[in-house]
Amino acid sequence: MTYAEEAERELMQMMLKNRHGAFSKIEKSSKGANVVLKVLDRLGEPTNPKYLADISNLSTARIAAVLGNLEKRGLIIRTMDPDDRRRINVSLTETGKKLAKSEKQEMRTKIIRVFELMGEDDTKKYLELTAKFVGYSQKLSAEGESDQ
Numbered sequence: 001m002t003y004a005e006e007a008e009r010e011l012m013q014m015m016l017k018n019r020h021g022a023f024s025k026i027e028k029s030s031k032g033a034n035v036v037l038k039v040l041d042r043l044g045e046p047t048n049p050k051y052l053a054d055i056s057n058l059s060t061a062r063i064a065a066v067l068g069n070l071e072k073r074g075l076i077i078r079t080m081d082p083d084d085r086r087r088i089n090v091s092l093t094e095t096g097k098k099l100a101k102s103e104k105q106e107m108r109t110k111i112i113r114v115f116e117l118m119g120e121d122d123t124k125k126y127l128e129l130t131a132k133f134v135g136y137s138q139k140l141s142a143e144g145e146s147d148q
Helices: 003-017 022-029 033-043 049-056 060-072 094-118 120-147
Strands: 076-080 088-092
Touching (some): 033 088, 088 094, 094 120
């Protein structure tokens, strides 16, 4: 097994062993509802379900289910686009905005706490290595797109 394969295996094992810790919150945030809340909060303006599906990397069927759930919970509202009556716009309600802000702050607090426990030197190393990892991932992704 190469060092890269071993590193991937070790990372996956850490994530599995820590399912109820830090990684579980990250995993849950990518399941649908939380990611849609975060996207809508970040956008700050109404958008259509297709765009939400694209930016969230979720299927349109999954987005429809998520939006239905969020609407039932009073976190979003769907309205007709005034310029094109065939289009639906989605936006956060005040309750949705408060929840998105609260979850964002909770995640921020936990990440800051982890970095405090790691210490300044390890945090800097972690950020440097993560930046490299992201850079290489983007490079591979760009190479994959040019092959098509």
